[in-house]
Structures are given as C-alpha cells and as structure tokens.
Amino acid sequence: MMKYMLKFDDNYSNTRITDLYVQEEERLVQTNAPRIGFEYINLRGYTINPEALGVIPEAKAQALNITAFELNQNKLSVAAKQPNNPLVQAYFQELQKQRYELTVYMCSTASLQYAWSRYSDITDSAAEKKGVFEISVEDIGRLMNEVKQKEDVPRTLRSISTINNTRRISETLELIFAGALALGASDIHIEPEESGIRLRYRFDGVLHDVADLESYIYGRLMSRLKLLSGMVLNAKAEAQDGRFTFDIGTREVEVRSSVIPGAIAESIVMRLLDPSLSTFSMDRIHLNPYIQEVMRRELKKPNGLIITTGPTGSGKTTALYAFLQEVHSEGVKIITIENPVEYKIDGIVQTQIGDDYTFATGLRAILRQDPDIIMIGEIRDREVAETAIHAAQTGHLVFSTLHTNSAVAGFARLIDLGIDPRVMGTSINIIIGQRLVRLLCQDCKVAYEATPEEKRLIEYVMAGHPHPIQIPNPITLYRNGGCEKCGGTGYRGRAGIFEGVLMDDAVEEAVLRDPREHIISEAAKQQGIPTMVEDGIEKVLTGLTSLRELERVIELPYLIAGKPLPTPQTQSAAPKEATDVDFFTHVV
Numbered sequence: 001m002m003k004y005m006l007k008f009d010d011n012y013s014n015t016r017i018t019d020l021y022v023q024e025e026e027r028l029v030q031t032n033a034p035r036i037g038f039e040y041i042n043l044r045g046y047t048i049n050p051e052a053l054g055v056i057p058e059a060k061a062q063a064l065n066i067t068a069f070e071l072n073q074n075k076l077s078v079a080a081k082q083p084n085n086p087l088v089q090a091y092f093q094e095l096q097k098q099r100y101e102l103t104v105y106m107c108s109t110a111s112l113q114y115a116w117s118r119y120s121d122i123t124d125s126a127a128e129k130k131g132v133f134e135i136s137v138e139d140i141g142r143l144m145n146e147v148k149q150k151e152d153v154p155r156t157l158r159s160i161s162t163i164n165n166t167r168r169i170s171e172t173l174e175l176i177f178a179g180a181l182a183l184g185a186s187d188i189h190i191e192p193e194e195s196g197i198r199l200r201y202r203f204d205g206v207l208h209d210v211a212d213l214e215s216y217i218y219g220r221l222m223s224r225l226k227l228l229s230g231m232v233l234n235a236k237a238e239a240q241d242g243r244f245t246f247d248i249g250t251r252e253v254e255v256r257s258s259v260i261p262g263a264i265a266e267s268i269v270m271r272l273l274d275p276s277l278s279t280f281s282m283d284r285i286h287l288n289p290y291i292q293e294v295m296r297r298e299l300k301k302p303n304g305l306i307i308t309t310g311p312t313g314s315g316k317t318t319a320l321y322a323f324l325q326e327v328h329s330e331g332v333k334i335i336t337i338e339n340p341v342e343y344k345i346d347g348i349v350q351t352q353i354g355d356d357y358t359f360a361t362g363l364r365a366i367l368r369q370d371p372d373i374i375m376i377g378e379i380r381d382r383e384v385a386e387t388a389i390h391a392a393q394t395g396h397l398v399f400s401t402l403h404t405n406s407a408v409a410g411f412a413r414l415i416d417l418g419i420d421p422r423v424m425g426t427s428i429n430i431i432i433g434q435r436l437v438r439l440l441c442q443d444c445k446v447a448y449e450a451t452p453e454e455k456r457l458i459e460y461v462m463a464g465h466p467h468p469i470q471i472p473n474p475i476t477l478y479r480n481g482g483c484e485k486c487g488g489t490g491y492r493g494r495a496g497i498f499e500g501v502l503m504d505d506a507v508e509e510a511v512l513r514d515p516r517e518h519i520i521s522e523a524a525k526q527q528g529i530p531t532m533v534e535d536g537i538e539k540v541l542t543g544l545t546s547l548r549e550l551e552r553v554i555e556l557p558y559l560i561a562g563k564p565l566p567t568p569q570t571q572s573a574a575p576k577e578a579t580d581v582d583f584f585t586h587v588v
C-alpha cells in the first residue's frame with residue numbers, strides 16, 4: 001500500500017531520475033573503459049584506504065577528477081574519470097616520480113564523489129596547509145584553561161568523545177597539544193599497546209601517563225600527524241622525522257615529530273619547542289655559587305676546550321647555550337655545529353649537520369670562517385675530538401659535550417677516542433658533569449623529619465663537601481605533595497646539579513699517570529668544586545628538591561645493611577642514566 005503511494009511522491013521521483021542518471025553513467029563508464037584500455041571500477045561501497053586517499057590532495061583530486069583508493073607498500077591504485085586526459089597523465093607521472101607504482105582504473109563521477117567524501121576522515125582544510133597546523137586559537141585557549149593537572153586530560157577527552165566524526169579528531173588533537181602546553185610538557189608520546197593507545201607527556205623531565213586514547217581514532221590521528229609533519233603516510237616499516245608549527249595566538253610552537261615502527265603499530269614522539277623559552281642565561285640553569293664562579297672565570301679565557309658531560313636529557317646542551325649567551329657580545333664571532341639546531345640564538349651562526357655536512361667536515365669548514373668561539377654539538381669520534389683539540393690550541397674557545405656519566409670520566413673518554421693525554425693539559429680548560437633534578441613545588445611540598453638512614457647519608461655526603469653547610473638536628477626534609485599549580489605532581493621546574501674538574505697541574509699529572517676516575521677525582525679535590533652528589537644533597541637540605549628525586553637521577557652512596565661505608569677516598573658517585581621508572585615505587 002505504502003509502496004504504491006510513494007510512486008507519486010515528488011522527492012521519490014527526483015531520486016529515481018538521479019538514480020537512473022547515475023546508473024546510466026555507471027553503465028557507460030563500464031562499457032567505455034575497456035575500449036580505451038582501462039579497467040573499470042565501481043568505488044561505491046568500496047573501503048577507501050585513507051592513506052591512499054591522502055596521497056593526492058583533495059583539491060588536486062577534484063580538479064583532475066581522480067582519486068587514489070588503495071595502497072600496498074608503494075603500489076597505489078588510482079581511478080580517473082578521464083584517464084587519458086593529458087593533465088591527468090602528467091599528474092600520474094609525477095606520482096610515479098615519487099616512487100609510487102600506479103594501477104590506473106576508470107570510474108564514474110559517483111565513484112569519485114564517494115571516494116572524496118572520505119577526505120573528511122583524514123584531513124580538514126586547516127591541516128592541508130602542510131607544515132602549519134592552524135589550531136583554533138580559541139579552542140586551544142579554552143582547552144588549556146580546562147587542563148590544570150594531568151587528570152583533566154582524560155576528563156576532557158571523555159567529553160570530546162561525544163562529538164561525532166571529523167571534529168572529534170581535530171578536538172582530540174587540539175586537546176593533546178593544549179594539555180601538553182598547559183602542563184609545560186616538553187614531549188608528547190603516543191604509543192599503541194595491546195590494551196590501547198597510551199598518551200604520555202614528559203614534563204619536568206619525567207614521562208607521565210596521561211590518558212588512554214580510543215584505538216579506533218589512532219589511525220586517523222596518525223595520518224593527521226604524519227600529514228602535518230610532512231611524512232610519507234604509508235611507510236609503516238621505517239622511522240621518519242618531520243616538523244610543523246602551530247600558532248597559539250601569542251606565539252608559535254614548533255613541533256619536531258618522529259615516528260618509529262613498533263610491535264603493534266607505529267608510535268610517535270613529538271617534541272615541543274617553545275621559542276619563548278629560548279632565552280638562556282647562567283642564572284636560569286641554577287649553577288651553584290662555586291661552579292658559577294669557576295665558569296665566569298673560564299668563560300673569559302680566549303681559548304681552550306670547555307666540555308659538559310651527561311647522559312641524554314641531562315641538560316648539557318642547555319648549559320652550553322647558557323654559556324654561549326654569556327660570552328656572546330658584539331665583535332665576537334660564534335659559530336655552532338649542531339645535531340640538530342635546538343634553539344635559535346640571535347647573532348650566532350648556527351649550522352646543522354646533514355648528509356655531507358658531518359661534525360668533522362663541518363668543523364673544518366667552520367675553522368676557515370675565522371670564528372672566535374665554536375660550539376660542537378657532541379664529540380663522538382676521534383676526528384672530531386682531534387679537530388676540537390686542535391682548534392682549542394690555536395686560539396679558539398671551544399664548547400662541546402661528551403656522553404659520559406661524570407666529569408672525571410670525560411678524560412678517559414677522550415683517551416678512548418684516541419686523544420694523546422699529553423695534549424690535554426694545554427687544550428682542556430674544564431670538564432663539567434651535570435644532571436637535571438625536578439624542583440619541589442613550593443606551594444605544596446610536605447615537610448618531614450629525615451629517617452636515621454637518610455640522616456646518615458646526608459652527614460656522610462656533607463663530610464666530603466668542600467664547603468659543608470650546617471646540618472640541623474633534627475633534619476627537616478621535603479617530599480612532593482600535589483596541587484593545582486604543579487599539575488598534581490608536586491614538582492615544578494628543574495635545576496641542574498653540577499660538578500666540574502678544572503685542568504690544573506695536579507689533574508694533568510693524574511691524566512698522564514693514571515686517568516682512572518677515582519685518581520682524577522682525588523687530584524681535583526683541592527679545587528673545591530662540589531660533586532654532583534654533594535650539590536644535590538645541598539639542594540635537598542635547602543628544600544629545593546627531594547631525596548627521592550635526587551636518587552632518581554644519580555646513584556647515592558647508600559648504606560646497605562651489612563656493607564661498610566666506602567672510605568671517602570674511593571667514594572663512588574657513579575651517576576646513573578636518567579630513567580623514567582616510577583620512583584615512588586622504591587621508597588627510601
């Protein structure tokens with residue numbers, strides 16, 4: 001009955017006519033395709049692979065009446081309404097130059113429209129502006145206001161999950177960035193695991209689990225991030241690097257992204273570089289007064305090598321930037337060679353290593369530019385080490401880093417790299433060791449009385465401190481609380497803990513005789529510069545950081561039951577690599 005009546009409905013008639021037209025075109029294409037030598041395909045109802053689709057920008061696809069719909073390794077299936085059109089052919093040749101192997105089909109307008117409708121899944125007009133992600137300034141501002149602590153991220157995510165389709169991907173992305181900025185994160189990690197997609201932020205140097213993302217948005221999120229970063233969408237088995245920037249109204253934030261293949265799926269790490277933070281000064285890295293005084297003297301010297309050491313993430317590059325800023329003045333020519341350039345400093349020529357521009361070749365090129373001061377990102381082979389030493393001996397002040405665990409270990413490392421210990425006395429000025437510790441949030445830190453074991457540790461370390469501070473009795477220490485201001489972590493900001501070994505007669509003699517760490521340590525003692533452990537314990541005693549935080553970044557001379565204390569002469573303070581273990585689980 002209903003069926004019969006509908007036959008006289010206007011809308012139904014129009015639909016019928018459109019349907020008939022569509023069917024007619026479909027039939028025509030199907031007949032014509034083999035005649036002009038192409039295989040016919042009907043894409044309606046076909047699962048369009050978003051990564052294939054993303055290969056051809058939407059505007060291009062519509063202008064040429066083409067689409068890409070399937071991608072397997074580099075094999076790309078494309079369809080065109082007029083595959084013989086010269087413009088279409090020229091564009092397909094361009095794709096082949098990008099190493100895609102094309103299979104070309106012929107399809108109807110309806111097929112194309114169906115495929116194009118899927119663009120909304122992978123991109124929106126903002127994201128198409130490759131390299132610049134126009135996050136809505138209002139959105140990010142609003143989302144940043146909603147995030148006061150890390151728990152607010154999953155809460156806001158839940159409200160976003162009620163939004164449907166493409167807006168949801170954009171909002172999720174905006175929240176990921178807004179949350180990171182609000183919490184002062186330096187890195188964003190998105191890691192697929194068996195149980196789901198983990199979102200983590202690194203702030204104050206430590207990775208924090210922030211939220212679980214829904215698995216089903218992962219693919220679209222990754223496609224979006226790869227497009228933004230200028231990466232190849234389908235290269236799933238290889239690591240890729242990219243970058244993009246977005247504007248948040250008051251400033252631009254630069255994002256360095258890196259994708260690596262994983263057991264389950266690719267994971268992405270995005271480092272946020274906030275140019276507003278790129279003002280380095282020696283005051284900002286919290287040098288203790290002893291090493292500060294030494295450094296101000298060393299930085300006035302016209303030549304020699306100044307090296308900072310530490311594991312990745314210990315802030316050694318930041319320290320070098322601070323030193324550069326200190327020596328930077330009119331009439332002083334400074335050239336850097338870095339991997340990569342992490343921050344741009346006005347008035348300094350900064351170069352970045354690349355395929356043919358290595359630390360070694362770059363350094364030789366730089367020396368021909370007649371600089372006064374050179375900064376080399378890292379000394380990691382003999383050639384660079386030798387060139388750096390040579391530069392330091394020929395009237396240049398040279399800054400660099402070494403990947404070692406302590407200042408004293410730097411000497412042995414250079415010898416390992418093939419440097420003759422006899423040239424060290426005339427080329428090295430100072431080797432510095434450093435770590436970063438998180439500072440307790442001054443608004444919520446919790447006072448407690450040191451346990452007997454903690455008290456013994458503090459007294460033991462302070463006994464070796466060249467400028468010991470008065471130890472109160474009882475000792476009041478602080479641990480992390482948690483409040484709105486610190487995102488609930490109890491920590492806010494970071495400071496370095498430092499040590500340094502100056503080259504003097506005693507150290508030079510030790511380097512020549514026996515460059516083992518404890519020998520050099522002993523020779524350097526009369527220089528009066530505290531060790532990292534001593535500097536750290538001092539920062540614990542003054543309530544700047546907690547004992548647990550110090551223990552996280554450096555090995556403390558713990559008093560294990562049954563084991564005697566090491567004698568002060570061989571006191572081992574071998575710092576450990578910065579790790580991201582949840583240090584709350586191993587309570588002192």
Ligand SMILES: [Zn+2]
Binds near residue numbers: 441484
């Ligand atoms: Zn707090």
